[in-house]
Amino acid sequence: MTDDLQSDSLLAALRDLAEPAPATLADRVVDTWVRVPGPLGEVFAVTGARGVRLLRPAAHAGDLDAFLEGYRARHGRPVLPAARAPRGLLPALRGTGPGPDLDLGDLTPFAREVLAVTARIPAGQTRPYGWVAREAGHPRAVRAVGTVLARNPVPLLVPCHRVVRGDGDVGQYLSGVTDKVALLEREGVELGHLAGLVGSDTTGVVCFPTCHHARRISAAHRQGFANLERARAAGYRPCRDCRP
């Protein structure tokens, strides 16, 4: 009798140990996609529980079904239509907001650092690949930076179009150079003047040509330099904002 009672209470206590799944579990397993307007036409975006995982211009990605099937095959994750775009995505694509949360957890620490550095380049400005490598803590990994940016899972949200070659050429872009040029022109970048550095002979400060400080230098006080060594030799110090 006692044993039965005890057994019953034990079984009841065991059933009480079945904790239901938190509401977040399903979101962590099933990703969602949206098709929304971007600066150069529509884009497809895939979002997981932690943020946007992938963004591609529709013109570059091609057929929606092929894009989604590629995502499932590469990432091994299910993806269904989203009820609405993730918070922050539309303003970011219009250039009016800081952007949605991103989920870059599948990337290497180096790739994440390269994208974090790239994300800090202001609109309307460019930086060379070598600068990104240095800021990411690997000054010699210039080629590796190019590889990471060519595979950027979230272009536009991490503005890899603002990274150009050190010689002033705009360089490559994952959806083609034409797109890169168009994006930079929309932001008011003067593509003919990306090479070298610009200093002011009144302040003795030298900047990248697209830095907002450099743009304020009047023609009379503007001094061009091929590189930082030449500028330093002439008594200039690097700008603390654009850090050439």
Add this chain to the structure above:
Amino acid sequence: MADDEQLRAALVEDLDAGFEAVVRAHSDVVHAVARRTVSRAADAEDLAAEALLRAYRALRGYSPARIGALTLRPWLLTILLNTARNDRRDAARRPRTDGVAPVPDRPASAPGPAERAESTELGDHLAGLLAELPVAQRTAVVLRHVVDLPVAEVAAVLGCGEATARSHAKRGLDALRARLTPEATP
């Protein structure tokens, strides 16, 4: 809750939409077993999510005939327990250097403050005793008595016959009962 046959049909019809329905139908049982397999609540959600994604990847390679023959709940729980075993093995092979404690071989018997706050004292005590059972008995008790699976499904997950599954569950229950009343057996 959709039954298994509807879920299998949904998977064959549209794998991703069908899989979402599978997750909705079975995430509670998958999570409940995960929770009794690891010591921390946050690890249980990680383990459940990882196991469900493994299940999805497996389904992508399955033919409609193979999906049609699946018994989803024990299949998912088998993947869950294999995932937990692989995680423990990997953690043992590659000791973490980031200062985070490795995944223990069995759930910790002493719950932390957060765990204590989320359930009753008896529940904590019982969870601790359950964690100390040999793995086959613990798994059998969790499947049979915590998440209330039929014996056939317990046997399917354990990969043994129904009589053996029953015996594991009974010996586990007996051990729990004996440890809950030590004063009764001097």
